[in-house]
Amino acid sequence: MGSSIYTSPGLYFDTLISGTGCDSIVQTRVTSSNHVSTSQNIKLCNDEMYFYNGIWVGRGSSYYDTLISVSGCDSIHQLNFTRFNGSYEVNNHILCFGDTLFVNRNAYANSGVYIDVIANIYGCDSIIESHVSVLPLLVEKIDTTVCKGTLAFGRVWNTDTVVETHLRYHNFSCDSFVSVLKVSVKVTEGLKIISDSMYCENSEITIEAEGGSGWFFWSEDGINNCYTCPSISLNPTGDNKNVWVMSGNCEGDTIVATRTIYVASHPDVNVLLSDSIVYAGEDVLIELVSKTDSLANWYYNSKQICISCASASFSPKESGMIIAEVINDYGCVNYDTTYLTYDGSCPFESIEIPNIMTMNDDGLNDKFMIKNPQNLDINTIRIFDRWGEMLFETNNPDFIWDGTYKGARLGQGVYTYFVQGVCPSRLPFLRTGNVTIIK
Numbered sequence: 282m283g284s285s286i287y288t289s290p291g292l293y294f295d296t297l298i299s300g301t302g303c304d305s306i307v308q309t310r311v312t313s314s315n316h317v318s319t320s321q322n323i324k325l326c327n328d329e330m331y332f333y334n335g336i337w338v339g340r341g342s343s344y345y346d347t348l349i350s351v352s353g354c355d356s357i358h359q360l361n362f363t364r365f366n367g368s369y370e371v372n373n374h375i376l377c378f379g380d381t382l383f384v385n386r387n388a389y390a391n392s393g394v395y396i397d398v399i400a401n402i403y404g405c406d407s408i409i410e411s412h413v414s415v416l417p418l419l420v421e422k423i424d425t426t427v428c429k430g431t432l433a434f435g436r437v438w439n440t441d442t443v444v445e446t447h448l449r450y451h452n453f454s455c456d457s458f459v460s461v462l463k464v465s466v467k468v469t470e471g472l473k474i475i476s477d478s479m480y481c482e483n484s485e486i487t488i489e490a491e492g493g494s495g496w497f498f499w500s501e502d503g504i505n506n507c508y509t510c511p512s513i514s515l516n517p518t519g520d521n522k523n524v525w526v527m528s529g530n531c532e533g534d535t536i537v538a539t540r541t542i543y544v545a546s547h548p549d550v551n552v553l554l555s556d557s558i559v560y561a562g563e564d565v566l567i568e569l570v571s572k573t574d575s576l577a578n579w580y581y582n583s584k585q586i587c588i589s590c591a592s593a594s595f596s597p598k599e600s601g602m603i604i605a606e607v608i609n610d611y612g613c614v615n616y617d618t619t620y621l622t623y624d625g626s627c628p629f630e631s632i633e634i635p636n637i638m639t640m641n642d643d644g645l646n647d648k649f650m651i652k653n654p655q656n657l658d659i660n661t662i663r664i665f666d667r668w669g670e671m672l673f674e675t676n677n678p679d680f681i682w683d684g685t686y687k688g689a690r691l692g693q694g695v696y697t698y699f700v701q702g703v704c705p706s707r708l709p710f711l712r713t714g715n716v717t718i719i720k
Contacts, residue, residue: 294308371412384409496529522541558623563596577606602620657703
């Protein structure tokens with residue numbers, strides 16, 4: 282107080298000079314309070330930090346914090362950190378086939394590496410790495426065939442049998458089948474050739490054998506074809522073929538089977554076409570020319586026309602290929618094809634009409650007539666003079682006009698004709714022109 286310093290508790294009096302120059306007595310009572318120190322022990326895992334008073338602490342072994350007590354004095358709080366490390370274990374496990382390993386409630390039944398995380402007594406994570414190897418189920422199979430009544434594997438075999446033997450591994454004591462014996466008892470059947478007796482010429486065929494002891498030696502018409510083959514392939518042509526095969530039986534004897542393969546020829550087939558060009562609306566007749574009374578399956582541009590027919594008639598709409606397929610009684614097939622051209626136009630321009638009449642009775646160009654090489658349907662012919670008067674009319678396409686009108690010969694001049702008819706497509710046509718009479 283003033284210039285006095287007090288460091289001990291007590292009652293102190295000081296005389297001070299006031300602003301008016303008078304003495305002032307100041308009484309001061311001094312008391313003291315002790316510093317407060319506290320500590321706290323904290324358990325942490327590995328690099329775990331501790332959140333304290335708004336901040337993360339715990340990098341060292343201790344942490345100090347200075348606080349203000351209620352008496353206004355400094356108070357020291359000490360945090361002491363104790364760290365506990367989690368463990369990392371690597372364990373190897375060998376399991377028998379069908380067994381299961383349980384780690385921390387997880388089940389493992391297949392080979393592999395598995396990671397489990399569990400908490401230790403301090404609450405810290407511990408990692409367990411499990412290496413699991415599952416032993417396979419060992420199965421040794423013996424599959425063999427013996428003749429009936431044969432002594433093998435310590436017994437006489439008369440029926441097909443499967444015997445399973447149960448043994449154990451020498452290590453790890455795992456149960457496993459290690460021997461499965463399957464024996465098929467074979468009774469030698471008579472050797473025979475499996476095939477049809479009739480084949481078409483130039484057709485690829487396969488002939489098999491049945492019976493015997495499993496090995497086959499083939500011959501065709503005395504020529505060795507194949508050794509130890511279960512089957513042979515032939516392409517028969519011409520004459521019939523004699524095939525034989527040789528094999529053995531359980532007793533070791535040689536057995537032989539033979540068969541004659543009959544070769545059938547393909548049928549003759551030839552297509553006769555009424556015309557190679559067809560116009561719109563016309564029908565086409567196709568016929569089969571063959572040495573036998575065969576029937577054909579007819580197709581046009583792969584579309585069916587008629588099945589089992591000696592001939593067929595149809596009206597095409599486009600050019601295309603006609604196919605005749607003939608199958609004889611032996612199932613042999615042959616084909617013939619021909620191309621058909623389709624003309625969708627109306628050929629009325631093919632009508633031949635003269636343009637001059639001489640009428641001089643010399644036998645040349647004295648008459649007016651038309652030629653119709655396509656046999657189109659012509660229903661009306663008319664002839665007019667230059668003033669439009671009709672001089673002649675007929676619906677007979679084979680008409681002959683002598684150049685007269687009402688019994689009198691017409692004079693020299695130009696006359697107009699009209700020819701009307703119907704195209705093969707049933708569309709009407711009209712052709713006009715002039716004919717000149719010269720005297």
